[in-house]
Amino acid sequence: MHELESVMLVSLFILYLKTASGCELLGRFEMPSLFKQGDVMIGGIFPIFTKQLSSTTSFERDPPGVRCALFDLRAFRWTQVMIFAIEEINNHPTLLPNISLGYRILDSCGSPPNALRAALMLVSSPEEMESSSLCPPPISAIIGESGSSRSVVLAEAFGPFQVPLVSYFSTCACLSDKTKYPTFFRTIPSDFYQAKALAALVKRFGWQWIGAIQSDSNYGRNGILAFTKEVKKFGVCVAFVGTVLRTYKMDKILHVVEMIKQSTVKVILAFAADGDLYPLMKEVVKQNITRIQWIASEAWITAARPSTPEIYRSFGGAVGFVARKMAIPKLRPFLAGISPYTNTGAAFVRDFWEVMVGCRPPLPGELPGTQAKSEMCTGAESLMNSQDAFFNVTELRVSYNVYKAVYAVAHALHHLLFCQPFEEKPVRPLFPIFSLTTDNTSFQVTGHLQRVHFTNQFGETVFFDQNGDPPASYDIINWQLRDGQVQHVTVGHFASAANRKYELSIQEEKIVWRTGKMVPQSVCSAVCPVGTRRAQIQGKPICCFDCIPCADGTIANSTGAAECTPCPQEYWSNERRDKCILKTVEFLSYHEPMGIALTAVSLLGAFLSLATMLVFIRYRETPVIKASNSELSCFLLFSLFMCFLCPLTFIGRPTVWTCMLRHTAFGVTFALCISCVLGKTIVVVIAFRATVPGNKMAAKFGPVQQRIIVCSCILFQIIICILWLKLNPPFPDMVFRYSKKKIVLECNTGSEAAFYAVLGYIGILAAICLVLAFLAHKLPDNFNEAKFITFSMLIFCAVWITFIPAYVSSPGKFTVAVEIFAILSSAFGLLISIFAPKCYIILIKPERNNKRHVMGKEQSKRL
Numbered sequence: 025m026h027e028l029e030s031v032m033l034v035s036l037f038i039l040y041l042k043t044a045s046g047c048e049l050l051g052r053f054e055m056p057s058l059f060k061q062g063d064v065m066i067g068g069i070f071p072i073f074t075k076q077l078s079s080t081t082s083f084e085r086d087p088p089g090v091r092c093a094l095f096d097l098r099a100f101r102w103t104q105v106m107i108f109a110i111e112e113i114n115n116h117p118t119l120l121p122n123i124s125l126g127y128r129i130l131d132s133c134g135s136p137p138n139a140l141r142a143a144l145m146l147v148s149s150p151e152e153m154e155s156s157s158l159c160p161p162p163i164s165a166i167i168g169e170s171g172s173s174r175s176v177v178l179a180e181a182f183g184p185f186q187v188p189l190v191s192y193f194s195t196c197a198c199l200s201d202k203t204k205y206p207t208f209f210r211t212i213p214s215d216f217y218q219a220k221a222l223a224a225l226v227k228r229f230g231w232q233w234i235g236a237i238q239s240d241s242n243y244g245r246n247g248i249l250a251f252t253k254e255v256k257k258f259g260v261c262v263a264f265v266g267t268v269l270r271t272y273k274m275d276k277i278l279h280v281v282e283m284i285k286q287s288t289v290k291v292i293l294a295f296a297a298d299g300d301l302y303p304l305m306k307e308v309v310k311q312n313i314t315r316i317q318w319i320a321s322e323a324w325i326t327a328a329r330p331s332t333p334e335i336y337r338s339f340g341g342a343v344g345f346v347a348r349k350m351a352i353p354k355l356r357p358f359l360a361g362i363s364p365y366t367n368t369g370a371a372f373v374r375d376f377w378e379v380m381v382g383c384r385p386p387l388p389g390e391l392p393g394t395q396a397k398s399e400m401c402t403g404a405e406s407l408m409n410s411q412d413a414f415f416n417v418t419e420l421r422v423s424y425n426v427y428k429a430v431y432a433v434a435h436a437l438h439h440l441l442f443c444q445p446f447e448e449k450p451v452r453p454l455f456p457i458f459s460l461t462t463d464n465t466s467f468q469v470t471g472h473l474q475r476v477h478f479t480n481q482f483g484e485t486v487f488f489d490q491n492g493d494p495p496a497s498y499d500i501i502n503w504q505l506r507d508g509q510v511q512h513v514t515v516g517h518f519a520s521a522a523n524r525k526y527e528l529s530i531q532e533e534k535i536v537w538r539t540g541k542m543v544p545q546s547v548c549s550a551v552c553p554v555g556t557r558r559a560q561i562q563g564k565p566i567c568c569f570d571c572i573p574c575a576d577g578t579i580a581n582s583t584g585a586a587e588c589t590p591c592p593q594e595y596w597s598n599e600r601r602d603k604c605i606l607k608t609v610e611f612l613s614y615h616e617p618m619g620i621a622l623t624a625v626s627l628l629g630a631f632l633s634l635a636t637m638l639v640f641i642r643y644r645e646t647p648v649i650k651a652s653n654s655e656l657s658c659f660l661l662f663s664l665f666m667c668f669l670c671p672l673t674f675i676g677r678p679t680v681w682t683c684m685l686r687h688t689a690f691g692v693t694f695a696l697c698i699s700c701v702l703g704k705t706i707v708v709v710i711a712f713r714a715t716v717p718g719n720k721m722a723a724k725f726g727p728v729q730q731r732i733i734v735c736s737c738i739l740f741q742i743i744i745c746i747l748w749l750k751l752n753p754p755f756p757d758m759v760f761r762y763s764k765k766k767i768v769l770e771c772n773t774g775s776e777a778a779f780y781a782v783l784g785y786i787g788i789l790a791a792i793c794l795v796l797a798f799l800a801h802k803l804p805d806n807f808n809e810a811k812f813i814t815f816s817m818l819i820f821c822a823v824w825i826t827f828i829p830a831y832v833s834s835p836g837k838f839t840v841a842v843e844i845f846a847i848l849s850s851a852f853g854l855l856i857s858i859f860a861p862k863c864y865i866i867l868i869k870p871e872r873n874n875k876r877h878v879m880g881k882e883q884s885k886r887l
Contacts, residue, residue: 054089055130055145056371058103060110062126064437065161066430067146068106069139069168069178070099072131072372074299075270076138090141092133094299095375097414098328098422099170101359102192103129103372105423106167108358109430120438128163131372132174134270134299139174143181164469165190165433167426171297172196172243179205186467190433192425195322196246200491207470209492211425211432212347215247217496217526218322221345221518222293223254224528225319225500232567233548234319235289236262237280237304239296240269247295247321261548261567263289270299274307281307284316290546293319298327305330309338317537317544320344325501326421328413331510340505341538345498345518350424350482355417360408364401380412381405419512421499428486435486436472445478496520504536551584555601558586574601577764594758596765611769612675612837612844619675622844629668629851636859637661643866652809652862653707656730660700661859666693667851671844678756683771687754688745690847691782695741697854698789698820699734701813704858705796706733708810741785748778759836768836787824793817812857819853 058068073092110125130142146163165188169175175194182189183206190209191199197216199208226234236251238244244267252262264287266280281304284292294301301324308316318339324330325344364370364377364385378384383401407415420427439445477487488494500516516530537544552558552571557580559572574580578588579597591597591604598605613619637658644654670693673686707730748754757772773779797814827846834842865872 055142057131057145058107058127058129058371060107060126060128062110062114062124063161064120064123065126065128065163066106066110066433067163067166067168068103068127068129069132069142069146069166069174070103070106070129071134071170071174071299072096072099072103074099074134076133076135090133090138092131092138095372095379096329097376097379100372100376101414101423102170102426104359104362105352105355105420105426106430108352108355109427111358112354113431113434120434120441123437123441125434125437126161132169132171134171134174136171136174136177139169139171140177140181143178147187163187164437165473167192167429167433169194170422171241172199172246173241175199175208176205176242179208183207186470188433188436188470188473190429190473192429193323193422194243196242197250198242198246200493202491205492209429209432209473209488211428211486211494212322212422213496213498214491214493215243215250215321216493217520218345218498219247219250219254220526221496221498221528222251222319222321223258223260224518224526225343225345225530226255226260226291226293227258228528228530229543231291231544231546232260233263233289233291233546234260235284235287235292236265237292237294237296237301238265238267239300239323240267240272241297241300243323244296244300248293251293251295259566261565263287263548263565266304268296268300268304270297270303272303274303277303277307280304281311281313284308284313285311288548290315290544291317291319293321294324295321296323298324298329302330305335305339309335312338314338314538317539317546318342320501322346322498325503326512331503331512333505333508333510336503336505336510340503340510341536342503343515343535344501346501346512347421347425348497348499349419349421349514350484351418352420352424352427353417355420355423356415359415359417360410362407365403377401377405380407380410380414428480428484431478431480432473432476432486432488433469435476435478436469439472439475440468496526500530502535552580553583554585555580556585557588558584579604593760594767607765607767609769610763610766610836611677612840613677614675618837618841622671622841622848623675625848626668626671626844629848629855630665633661633665633668633851633855636855636863637665639863639866646866648862648865653704653730655727656700656704656707656734657859659734660697660704660854663693663697663700664851664855667697667847671847674840674844678769678771680755683754683756684749686771687773687779687782688749691741691745691786692738694786694847694850695738695789696734697851698786698793699737701816701854701858702737702789702793702796703730703733705793705810705813706730708813709796709799737789741782744778744781744785748775748782751775752778762835766836770837770840783824783828787821790817790820790824794821809858812861816854816857819857820850823850823853 072095074094074096075092077091077093106129107127110127113119114124128146130145132139132142143166146166166178166182167190169178169191170193172194173196175189175191176196176199178189179199183204186207188207188209190211192211194210195212195215195218197214197219199205199210200214200216234255236248238248248262248265255262264283266283268277268280314337316338318341320342322345325342326346330339362373362376364373367373374385381401383399383405385401385403417423435445474488474492477485479485486494496519498518499514500518501512502515504511504513513534513536515532515534516528518526518528520526532543535541548565548568549558549570552569556571556573558569560566561568561570574588574597577597578590579601580588581602588601594607595604596607597603612622614623640649640654640657640661643649649657666689670686670690673682673689676682752775754771754774757770759768759770762768793813794817797810797817799810823846827842830842831839831846
């Protein structure tokens, strides 16, 4: 294809030089044309026929002329609008005054090769000129083409020769590249903007899973490429891309139809020319595929050929963008005046008449009835009162673009010839008109086209940006069936705004969808409900996913969440995983069974300690009490009373004061308790060792020394606790490690070293007591208090040795329960082991509460 273009480009160059210099023709294509001589010539290329008939070449003679079929009324009207605009300019008193514009219009037959043939014809001498005539002026500018692929061919061909090309319907964004196409301009917005408009439409209605149909041309391929790039920004997936072309065989069309049927998409974008898409549309209707909501590009949404009730069966409700419409009231009489009887030599008019009237006008000298192909016209037919859509000049879109293109060229020529922009008052030309016939001034026309900026009679400002594009402005069209006819109803607008932004406005209530008034849904996977997140399915587009419930501790409080949001540390997810709720706060309280039981046991121990103290005070003069050192016993009972009350500070919601109190109070009271036990142990050992002759220790170890031992032992513990509270005191803490759904409130020890120092010191005192008590285990049986102390210390040590692993491994509030249990167990062990035997003698066996029994002078049973 590129080699063919290169060869034809060289031929064009040679032909152009020959034409401009010596008017010598190297060859001629047989192509009908609409022609009018003028001082300045403008070319036009239109797809008047939409299909090129294939022909065989024998290579023994010149190839036959191109034959075309399928006359397009829409394209023919474009040619008439061009002629109408040129006639209007020629009659304008101040725009190009005293200068006539001529035209030469050719048919591209809807194919790029034939468009290039037409281009070669435009730069050669027209057949309509007599051989003796002077060389006509070269083409100053060309109005064309409608298809982007054909415009690419023309722009590449004319670009090197600086011949400006103004398109009225080529929208491919590729044509905005000024490095490749320096002389290309257009009066229709680029597909760069249409792609943004289509993407905005898709985003507006939440379509995430769509299909695409493209023309096998620059227009279709580049359009879908730009659209795909835009919608990917919004997370939209294109399920498939089907390709169509008017010259495709039916098997390719059926393949695209099969893609549509097998896909789950409910919305399809068709970015194709109406001629390329029409075979597919007929097959879709034939197979009764009616579930699709179609999105249209501007190439076919307002085309007359597919806008029929038959096509509407499957394509009804189609939505698409199209250039803004405009009315040209004076155009209707001009169109109604077209007649093969008044324009006898005009090309294409006979074909137009045959399509519009239904009969074939006779050729000059031809008698009615000599042809049998179609009915011969009588000559009385008229189109003046026709209501055909061809004569509706109130909603012109592409035709209006042709009109603007002609006027843009005229204003560029005016600026070139008169060296100033168009004004309302007449002026005289400063640039010699005859030079247009001798010099190649096309490059100057190109420069002036780039600077064109005027307001036409309809109030619209016409100009081109640096890429040769006009500002973006679209109407949104909806296919609706009214009175048995397909109507193109405007339901919104899309236009460029300031700061490279775009505004999309839609009147949704006016839209008739394929599904009625409800907006169709098109998703590969349904939107994930709250409490779930999207999980990509391997090997499928991002729009196809599974919905996975959020993990514990995370939520998704909106539909379609990509990720679950973790709850704050103090919160947890509810059952639906759509809300974070406060975690359950856990601590050992007075209201739960465990708290009630431990409180009751604690109070019981305190009561028993107090009761025992009262008994000792009541019977302080009896031998048993005197023998057991009543002062130290009362101190011990008081410390046990305090030990039993300590667990009450461990129960309840932890606060700063309770946390500091519970550990320090526990350490001080137990140190006092063990100090008293240590004092009693020393007293017992010294008292019974005093029977050894010469031993004077008993005299030296009186009540004062006992108090000193107790005070000194407890003073050291008090110093440890003060340093603990001063440097790193215990504090209330929220612990999250035990349970994900609960917050455990507990007292953090602050300093683990201080905590274990307090326990360690109590353990050292208990160990000393145990050793001393063991040394006195051979004392008399009647009253061997050392044995009771030994037994109580064994219980105490056993409890606190087992406490450490239990404390470390217990979770949450059970840590506190373990500590309370250790305190109560050791306190009860001391109370029962040391004081129960004495209370038994005092209250149950008072006859044994005498000096002789205490001294072991009576035979009695061991307690």
